[in-house]
Structure formats: structure tokens, C-alpha cells
Amino acid sequence: ATCSLVAVDADGSPVSVSWSADARRNIIVWMDHRAVDQADRINARNSPVLQYCGGGVSPEMQAPKLLWVKENLQESWSMACRWMDLSDWLAYRATGDDTRSLCTTVCKWTYLGHAHMGQWRELDSRDMEACGWDEVFWEEIGLGDLVEGNRAKIGRSVAFPGHALGSGLTPTSAKELGLLPGTPVGTSLIDAHAGGVGVMESVPEAESKADLSDEEAICRRMVLVCGTSTCHMAVSKNKLFIPGVWGPFWSAMIPEYWLTEGGQSATGALLDYIVENHAAAPLLANHAASQSVSIFELLNKILLSMAHEQNIPFLSALSQDTHVLPDFHGNRSPVADPKSKGVICGLTLDTSEKYLALLYLATIQGIAYGTRHIVEHCNAHGHKIDTLLACGGLAKNSLYIQEHADIIGCPIILPRENESVLLGASVLGAVAAKKFSGIHDAMKSMNAAGKVVHPSSDPRVKKYHDAKYKIFRSLYEQQLSHRSTMAQALQ
Secondary structure: OOOOEEEEOOOOOEOOOOOOOOOOOOEEOOOOOOOHHHHHHHHHOOOHHHHHHOOOOOOOOHHHHHHHHHHHOHHHHHHOOEEEEHHHHHHHHHHOOOOEEHHHHHHHOOOOHHHHHHHOOOHHHHOEEOOOOOHHHHHHOOOHHHHHHHHOOOOOEEEOOOOEOEOEOOHHHHHHHOOOOOOOOEOOOOHHHHHHHHHOOOOOHHHOOOOOOHHHHHOOEEEEEEOOOEEEEEEEOOOOOOOOOEEEEEOOOOOOOEEEEEEEOOOHHHHHHHHHOOOOHHHHHHHHHHOOOOHHHHHHHHHHHHHHHHOOOOHHHHHOOOEEEOOEOEEOOOOOEOOOOOEEEOOOOOOOHHHHHHHHHHHHHHHHHHHHHHHHHHHHOOOOOOEEEEEOHHHHOHHHHHHHHHHHOOOEEEEOOOOHHHHHHHHHHHHHOOOOOOHHHHHHHHOOEEEEEOOOOOHHHHHHHHHHHHHHHHHHHHHHHHHHHHHHHOO
């Protein structure tokens, strides 16, 4: 499940987190940015825990959202007895066990997972006392009431992902799901992190590096979990502090490895927005339906046709006059600016399907330049990423993947199993059922590689994208300048 915030009362009934007071609305979705002001105030305190989330919390994390509820919905705040990440709530609903996941608490709640470093090999590591909460931090930001009562509201015990919870499915949940009572349930991962577990070892023999140990090789990979947003997951044996990039998170995805998590808050959602809000969208949808293909398959075909008609050297060059900064929902990494806005440079009055195809191509490229920025930034701060693996809905779009390979200059490996997030979830179940000794063993057995997409060998393609990447980087710098000019004008 996504890393959304769930509020329930003492009976487990929903508590509203909406102005409407509708109890059915008891979840703040992960991408909700209502708490930008709260995040700014939390970050201004420079608490030591912030170094473990890229130097500052994002409004997509739980502390700012919790502070927003406390400041704006006092009745709901007083009613809520448990605040949970959605995946932890689902596991609790299934088993009755309120043990939280190291993944959710470390990645979204500022929990310090490395407090458990000495417990990893111990028999009692399944159900550990939550000793990684920094109570001073919660008190400083005005949420000290959450750590009262042995932190019952946010988690008294934690477990490594994949450890069996309670006695498995309760009779009630088993009946609801049509499964057997007692079926093992593994401690959860956030959806993107499950995708990382489902794909990180999906490397074909031809792409593996014989001179590297398994431990070194896995640290050179980055998984792109591409859906509504994109998460960029890389691991290391040593903790790497990278400004503007979430982490380092100990054992938040693969046990005993530090996780670095980059991200773009709107990728699939941005492509949908660009397409659906264009004048040609209804016509395009009708044409796609008549050909029994998706809108994106049709756009890819239109671009191929345009490249052929215009006799250009390579398809990417169609976008030479159009440049996109994809920060339509802020910038998660690496500049970590939730106030950043999207930019489209090069608009005309053209309302045709062909022009929509150009905007679509330039947007894909803008997203890929954003990923290149993240990869370069991570490598400048200690990573050695040279191989990408991609999963999620956007990974099924051949143009999207090829543009990423060309722009970043890395091969992109696609897994054999399209639904890698579900495969990662099944890894957790297999470990909980004692089919494997641990997450990494299960990954080695259950991950499998599919197609490998290599960057273009044409030097003109690299030269073109290097030039567009410079323009991409300048669009944000210009925005900062504009922002400063307008702030001065309003003083």
C-alpha cells in the first residue's frame, strides 16, 4: 500500500482527517501537500534526525501531516488513538498485530532504524521494542503527546519487513478474504519499496559484472518504480548522506543495507495531465479506441510517423523547440523544493494531435532529465550507480524507457514479471511462511530479468540530450530568480 496516513479511534473505527468531518475520509493520501508550512517549520529546527531524510522532511511525510491535523482538526486529533501508515494498518487489520514496519516508520516517520543494528541476528528481532523514536524531536515540533504512553499512538514495536505478524490471518479477516485462518502475513513494505524488492536482483547473466561481489553489484543498481510518481531506490553498505535525497534509511527495504530514496512526485500523473488537458485529447481518445490501442501507444505511433515524415536523424529531435520542467507537484529530489512549479517552454497555438504528441515527448524527456539529475547527484555523493532497473505502469511504455536509457546513458533492465510490486509483496509472504531464510535469499530466487534496453550508440543522440539537459537545469534556476524578483516586488 502507499505510504498514506490512517487515523482510527480506540475501537479501530475511522477518524476524519477532512474539513468535512466525514469519518469515511480518514486517510491523508501520500501525495497530499497540505502540510508544506508545517514541513518548513519542522525543518527550521534542524533536528539531528533530519539528516536521515535528506536534510529535511517533505510534506509527503507523516510528521508534518500529523502537525497539520493537530493544528486544524482538534476534535479529530483528540479522538485518534492510532496513527498508522496504510500498509501497517492493512497488516493490523489482517492480523490484529500492531507491530509497525521498519520500512514505513524509517522512511516516513523519522524513525531511526539503525537503533536495531545489533538485533538483526537475534531470535527476538521479529517483535522489537521501538527504541528508534527520537522523543526530543517530537516534543520540539509540538507533537510530544504522540510519544506519551510508550508511543502507543505511533508504534510501540517494530519488525523487519517479511517477519511473520501475530498468528497470521485472524478468523474474521480470513473469512473476508476467502483464505485460511493462520495464513502467514509478513510485515509490510511501502508499495515502491516492494517494487524494489521485486526487481533489484532481476539482472541477466550478460549484464552482471564478474569482477564484483554480489554485495558490490547490488550497490551499483537503482530501481525506478514508475507509476503515478516515480521512486528511485538504491542501496549501500555504508550510510551516504545526500542533500535533498531521502535517507539513508537502514534496513528500510533490504535488511542490513542503507536505502537511498530519490523521487519525482508526479510522472504518470503528469503525463495524464498533459494529455487530458489538451484540446486534441477527445479526438485522440476516439482514434485510440477505434484502433484498440492505448492513448500512449497511439502517441508513440504518431511520433514515429512524424520522425519519418520530417526525415529527422532520430525521434528525440522532434522536441528541439519544446522544453519541460516536470515539477508540476513540486520537486521531491534532488532540490527538495515542494514549492517548485512546472514549466513548459515553446508553446504555440497548434491544437493538433501531432502537437500533443510533441508535448508528450518533451514531458517524457523532462521526467528523464529529472532522473538523470537524481542519478548524477547520488553518484556525486558516494554512490556508483551504472545500471537501472524499471518497473511499474510506465515501464510498459517502450518510448518512455528508451528515452530514459538514452538520456541517463545507462542500460535499463525490465523484469520478467510486469507486476514487480506484487512480486515484492509475495517475497514478504514467502519469508513470513519460512520458505526462505530472509528477504535477500527470496529475492535471489524469485526475481528474474526480462528485456534489457540499451542507450543509443549514436553520438548525435548523446550530444542532443546533453544540450537539452543544460536547458532543463536552467529552467529551475530561472524559476528561483523569478520567485526572488516577485518576492521583492511584494515587500
